[in-house]
Amino acid sequence: MGQIFNEKIVVFFSIKKCRSIMNYDKHSGRRRFLGLSAAGVGSVFLGAEGKYCTNSQRKNNREVFDCHLHCPSSQGEKWQWYKVTHTFDDFARYLEKAGVHKGIINCQRSYNALPEEFIAGNREVADFMNRNKGKFLGACVVNPLFLEEALRELEYCQKELGFVWVGELCNYMIPFDYKAKEFEEMMNHVTKLKMIIALHTEGEEMDFISLKFPEATIVFAHFGDDHEYQDIFRRIQIVASNPNFYLDT
Numbered sequence: 001m002g003q004i005f006n007e008k009i010v011v012f013f014s015i016k017k018c019r020s021i022m023n024y025d026k027h028s029g030r031r032r033f034l035g036l037s038a039a040g041v042g043s044v045f046l047g048a049e050g051k052y053c054t055n056s057q058r059k060n061n062r063e064v065f066d067c068h069l070h071c072p073s074s075q076g077e078k079w080q081w082y083k084v085t086h087t088f089d090d091f092a093r094y095l096e097k098a099g100v101h102k103g104i105i106n107c108q109r110s111y112n113a114l115p116e117e118f119i120a121g122n123r124e125v126a127d128f129m130n131r132n133k134g135k136f137l138g139a140c141v142v143n144p145l146f147l148e149e150a151l152r153e154l155e156y157c158q159k160e161l162g163f164v165w166v167g168e169l170c171n172y173m174i175p176f177d178y179k180a181k182e183f184e185e186m187m188n189h190v191t192k193l194k195m196i197i198a199l200h201t202e203g204e205e206m207d208f209i210s211l212k213f214p215e216a217t218i219v220f221a222h223f224g225d226d227h228e229y230q231d232i233f234r235r236i237q238i239v240a241s242n243p244n245f246y247l248d249t
Ligand SMILES: [Zn+2]
Pocket: 017, 018, 019, 023, 068, 070, 168, 221
């Protein structure tokens, strides 16, 4: 298990749900990161050698790279229990204060179900990314139930906007079933585009997805929260079973 921890996961137990100020996690070069975090903000310490980072190591030349950042929208979407950041610029300043150097961003506006809204949110992300070159990478969020628009948007975000990441997709926010045909087609497209996808899964959803899409590069969001805690070792086991799978926390 220690090996698994060292290579694929990072742990921080003060986890909050997606709707909190922001979440945390990881990703970057395969098997090259680890994490840990500071209270309230989950984040990942990207070690140059892919080694587990302690707080003291973090203070020396390690950069915090957080791959699970839900950003406020210019249209007013703010998922925060306590509203501390109202704009993307506020949010970026907050990250700076929290010691997060870089990250992967998505826009809370994209979690509205309609294509015009998820597309508009992704454009906000592109704008944030371009205004902060070298600091943030964009993530594309779509609603797979609008399949045609979702596939087109994935392709556009990858080819025209330079996004490499999809999600986090949360099927409890835009209600859809991971067993839906549209989701399968979307996953196949993501795999074909060689994009990384972050998924919020609970209970048996993770089992289903891991068996159904072994070729996809998937970040399973959250080490465990709420009732997922009881499945924590099973979640680790699934991730350990496939080099394409990761957990964030
Ligand atoms: Zn989230």
